[in-house]
Amino acid sequence: MATVTPEVLWAQRSSSSEPAKNHVFLTLMASDVPESDLKLDLQPTKLIFKGTSSSKKVTYAVELEFFAEIDPKESKIHHTGRDIELVLQKKDLKEEYWPRLLKDNKKMHFLKTNFDKWVDEDEQDEAPEDEDYMNKMNPMAGAGGGDGGFGGIDFSKLGGAGGMGGLGDMGGMGGMGGLGDMGEEGGESSDDEDEDEMPALEEADDNKPAAEASKPKIEEVA
Secondary structure, eight states, X not given: OOEEOOEEEEEEXXXXXXXXXXXXXXXXXXXXXXXXXXXXXXXXXXXXXXXXXXXXXXEEEEEEEBSXXXXXXXXXXXXXXXXXXXXXXXXXXXXXXXXXXXXSOSOOTTEEEOTTTOOOGGGTTTSOOOHHHHHTOEESTTSSOSTTOOTTOOGGGGOSGGGGOOGGGGGGGGGHHHHHHHHHHHHHHHHHHHHHHHHHHXXXXXXXXXXXXXXXXXXXXX
C-alpha cells in the first residue's frame, strides 16, 4: 500500500494575556481514515500522524516539528470523515505571530495556509471568535498517554464529535445578519402602525372634554 503525505492547512492567533486566543489551527486532510487505523502522537515540539484511508487504499503519514512549543494537554481535536482538525495551544504567550509553522524554514509542498481561518496579525483583535468551531473540539487531555504523549488516540472516547459537522457548515452563519435586518424592518413596521393609531387616540381624548363641557349646560337648564 502506498504511503503519501496529506495536505496540511494551518492558521494562527496570538495573545500576550489570553491563552485561549493564543493557538494554531491545524487541519490534516486525510479522508476516510477509521479511528482504528489512526495514530496521532502530539508532543510539545512535534506531531506525528499516520492513518490508512479505507476508500483510497493509501496510508497517510506526516511528521511536523513546530516552530515553538505547544501545550498538548490544552490542545483540542475533532475527527471527521474527511480530515483531522486540531487547535494547538501555544505554550508561550506572545503578541507576535509565529513566523512559520515549522522549525525548518524550508518550503514544504504539502503545507498551505488555511484562508478560511487566517487573520492578519494586526487585525486579529477585530476578528470575532468562532465559538461554534471551538465548541465542537474535544480536549486532548484525558484522550490518552501521559507527559503530553498521545500515541494511538482512541477517538471513540471523545464523544459524538463526528456528528457535529465540518467547517463548511460554519459558512451559513453569515446569514444571521439577514435575520437581524428583518427584525429591524419588523420594528419599523410596528412603529408605523403605532403612529397611525395615535391620531385616533387623540381624537378620543378631544371628544371627552367636549362631552364634559356639555354636562354643565344641561344642569343650568334644569
